[in-house]
Amino acid sequence: MSQLIEHSDSPRFIRLHPQDNVMVVVNDQGVPAGTAFAEGLVTVDHIPQSHKVCLEDVPEGGRIIRYGQTIGYAKQLIPCGSWVREDQLSMPTAPELANLPLSTDVPEAQEPLEGYTFEGYRNADGTVGTRNILGITTTVQCVTGVLDHAVKRIREELLPKYPNVDDVVALTHSYGCGVAITATDAYIPIRTVRNLARNPNLGGEALVISLGCEKLQAEQVMHQGDSSVDLTDPWLYRLQDSSHGFAEMIEQIMELAEVRLRKLDQRRRETVPASELILGMQCGGSDAFSGITANPALGYASDLLLRAGATVMFSEVTEVRDAIYLLTSRAENKEIASELVREMDWYDRYLAKGEADRSANTTPGNKKGGLSNIVEKSLGSIVKSGNSAINGVLGPGERVTRKGLIFCATPASDFVCGTLQLAAGMNLHVFTTGRGTPYGLAMAPVVKVSTRTELAQRWPDLIDVDAGRIATGRASIEELGWELFHYYLDVASGKKKTWAEHYKLHNDITLFNPAPIT
Numbered sequence: 001m002s003q004l005i006e007h008s009d010s011p012r013f014i015r016l017h018p019q020d021n022v023m024v025v026v027n028d029q030g031v032p033a034g035t036a037f038a039e040g041l042v043t044v045d046h047i048p049q050s051h052k053v054c055l056e057d058v059p060e061g062g063r064i065i066r067y068g069q070t071i072g073y074a075k076q077l078i079p080c081g082s083w084v085r086e087d088q089l090s091m092p093t094a095p096e097l098a099n100l101p102l103s104t105d106v107p108e109a110q111e112p113l114e115g116y117t118f119e120g121y122r123n124a125d126g127t128v129g130t131r132n133i134l135g136i137t138t139t140v141q142c143v144t145g146v147l148d149h150a151v152k153r154i155r156e157e158l159l160p161k162y163p164n165v166d167d168v169v170a171l172t173h174s175y176g177c178g179v180a181i182t183a184t185d186a187y188i189p190i191r192t193v194r195n196l197a198r199n200p201n202l203g204g205e206a207l208v209i210s211l212g213c214e215k216l217q218a219e220q221v222m223h224q225g226d227s228s229v230d231l232t233d234p235w236l237y238r239l240q241d242s243s244h245g246f247a248e249m250i251e252q253i254m255e256l257a258e259v260r261l262r263k264l265d266q267r268r269r270e271t272v273p274a275s276e277l278i279l280g281m282q283c284g285g286s287d288a289f290s291g292i293t294a295n296p297a298l299g300y301a302s303d304l305l306l307r308a309g310a311t312v313m314f315s316e317v318t319e320v321r322d323a324i325y326l327l328t329s330r331a332e333n334k335e336i337a338s339e340l341v342r343e344m345d346w347y348d349r350y351l352a353k354g355e356a357d358r359s360a361n362t363t364p365g366n367k368k369g370g371l372s373n374i375v376e377k378s379l380g381s382i383v384k385s386g387n388s389a390i391n392g393v394l395g396p397g398e399r400v401t402r403k404g405l406i407f408c409a410t411p412a413s414d415f416v417c418g419t420l421q422l423a424a425g426m427n428l429h430v431f432t433t434g435r436g437t438p439y440g441l442a443m444a445p446v447v448k449v450s451t452r453t454e455l456a457q458r459w460p461d462l463i464d465v466d467a468g469r470i471a472t473g474r475a476s477i478e479e480l481g482w483e484l485f486h487y488y489l490d491v492a493s494g495k496k497k498t499w500a501e502h503y504k505l506h507n508d509i510t511l512f513n514p515a516p517i518t
């Protein structure tokens with residue numbers, strides 16, 4: 001687990017870009033008014049930890065600059081040394097989608113990293129699992145109670161007989177019936193359910209439990225001719241086929257499960273190149289440290305993984321929307337840049353339907369953590385994507401089919417994003433948090449990275465890696481990036497378990513359903 005460190009009490013701040021006219025205070029308790037920094041600045045307010053201090057007098061209407069970009073305009077004079085609060089700023093308008101730079105500044109490929117491997121489970125369709133899990137998916141919420149009961153018994157009575165299988169997981173969700181299944185956007189939840197069953201960590205051996213009369217039919221979830229699922233053995237049970245009630249349902253599900261458990265138990269880990277890793281990245285409970293410690297470390301590690309040939313996904317449309325011009329320019333070609341624009345446009349219209357806009361993203365916790373608005377949050381969020389070219393774009397629920405850096409379009413909601421990244425095929429997840437969350441998923445290991453050391457110290461049995469060491473100068477971004485890179489490979493190999501895995505902290509599968517419910 002991560003090394004915890006002590007803080008010194010001298011006032012410290014971080015300034016990221018030479019043009020920035022604010023800096024972020026890093027001391028645990030913040031700093032009182034009248035604090036003199038070694039750099040000469042004297043504060044005129046109490047500044048809480050991870051909040052911004054103004055480095056110059058900014059007149060009314062003047063720009064507040066962080067990451068070298070404008071994050072807001074002063075509504076009144078903000079004096080040098082004062083606390084820059086969200087209510088003092090008006091937010092810049094979102095960048096227009098019409099005239100974005102498309103593939104104008106594509107980073108050159110960095111030198112390949114050879115020889116890095118992990119121990120994984122090879123699947124028939126060419127993907128590699130980092131865990132060996134029996135997944136039992138569902139076509140409708142009606143079956144959840146019965147399936148949960150069956151899974152409890154499978155865990156207690158069958159799983160101990162098959163020690164090479166890590167777990168059995170019910171993929172329960174609220175879709176499948178009482179929904180407008182032919183609506184324009186219904187393809188999103190449907191393909192998500194279908195692709196979840198194809199996640200590499202389920203080894204192509206997922207089962208389907210159906211009720212029988214629902215709108216979403218089992219054949220839409222699994223169908224002949226798909227090489228990524230095994231349909232040679234029985235793979236489906238419909239509860240309405242039971243002629244002897246609940247007891248028979250449980251018996252039938254357990255029987256199906258045992259056939260699969262026997263097969264999964266035969267599997268062994270083998271050495272595979274690091275290029276087989278499909279990492280999904282996201283953040284939740286962000287603060288102003290996210291963009292200076294944890295996310296840059298993830299960005300460095302992403303670049304390393306990409307040099308090793310892996311697939312790295314970043315997501316969260318509302319958290320990239322305001323910085324989209326910095327991404328479209330990095331797209332490998334104009335088509336990929338246009339796909340990025342297409343996903344932003346789709347989401348703009350989706351939000352407009354609900355008469356919401358991007359400002360709905362930031363939470364009270366974000367603001368308490370020093371993030372003034374979504375512009376500032378976005379700039380800190382996209383740092384996760386590192387400095388490589390963007391090689392592909394996935395729509396929500398779509399499965400990844402190529403290696404490289406991929407933008408997987410999802411809402412920023414932790415559970416919806418995690419679910420869609422699982423559907424995309426992620427076999428390892430990394431999650432950065434500033435305010436703290438015990439988030440975890442059943443189908444893939446989740447590495448949790450704290451933005452601050454104070455959080456890692458308070459939650460030593462929930463946070464896997466402390467990136468706050470970057471703020472205190474105990475580790476560089478580069479050092480932490482390499483540490484994460486090795487940590488990913490160890491977790492992927494099953495040599496290390498994350499805390500969420502250890503305690504089985506599993507958030508629900510949460511489908512993104514932008515279509516009507518009937």
Ligand code: CA
Pocket residue numbers: 282283284316412413414417
């Ligand atoms: Ca999130």
